[in-house]
Amino acid sequence: MPAVLEIEGLRKTYKSRRRGERHALDGFDMRVDAGQVHGFLGPNGSGKTTTLRTLLGLIRADGGRMALLGKEVPAALPEVAGQVGAIVESPQFFPHFSARDTLSLLAGAGEVPRQRVDEVLELVGLRDRAGERVKTYSLGMKQRLAVASALLKNPKLLILDEPANGLDPGGIREMRTLMRDLAAAGMTVVLSSHILGEIQLICDSVTIISLGRRVAFGPVDEVLARYSGGSVRVRLEAVTDLPPAADALRRAGVQVTAYDDHLMLAGVDKPANVTRLLAESGLYVSELAPVTADLESVFLELTATAPVPGQHRQVDESRKVGGGSAGGWGA
């Protein structure tokens, strides 16, 4: 499958007199194949918008290479721009224009046939409100207009930064169907979003970025399988047995996360060893269940952004975590 978007070793450092240097992208890699819906995920401040802005020529990279539709950018941007539709950050519209006027203006500037305006209004569900002024629109309606503007030129590659922002549950579901339909029709779609359940439902593949570096990538199923490796939920007959059980397992080298009524273990190859080890300490297991991770828990683990009771995590406190689940206990 040809790559529609390729990034290798991308670097971007913001410099300011007051704050010094900030490495927003620190050798970032990304690849999106044709016809995929690809999720681009990362905590706040991890470098997603910087990546998209660099790719679209809005800011200059300090190093690395990028290609869109097989052409090196930024050099080939004039050639490929007509085939790439993008919304990065909230686009601004003239408040006194209607959605139809806004799209007609953009269509005229981009030599897009007028009938396409009605097509995209229909696609994003704005047909019946298209004559009203944008200043009377809700956040979700403005978001739909933004997606419509990105779709006007029927691009080969559609890049959407937080497309579900402000949409109601019905709107999110419609957006999901629209993305899938566009991909089925051959468009490649890159979505950045913090709604991970949604990404898991919509996307074929994902890239996860943390502190300006890629920490995971690949088909969603493979990423989930890779990072679910050996996760096991354990309940004991008495909850008072959980702390000594956690201690015994940790002493044996198992990664243990303790919850009120159960333990989560990572990297367990042979669950029977857990039962045996606990029984040897006089602790009896009432449930031992393998757990498949969802995208949210993989994301929280890889970007180290899971909430810690009693702490207020600051935006730059995510840390780089090596690939694969640590531990490997249970031989």
Ligand SMILES: Nc1ncnc2c1ncn2[C@@H]1O[C@H](COP(=O)(O)OP(=O)(O)OP(=O)(O)O)[C@@H](O)[C@H]1O
């Ligand atoms: N113009 C700028 N000047 C200085 N620092 C910047 C600038 N733009 C972004 N940064 C910094 O670069 C880092 C990456 O920011 P970026 O906007 O790319 O993150 P993001 O992943 O899009 O975050 P979010 O999910 O919050 O939108 C952050 O630490 C941010 O503060």
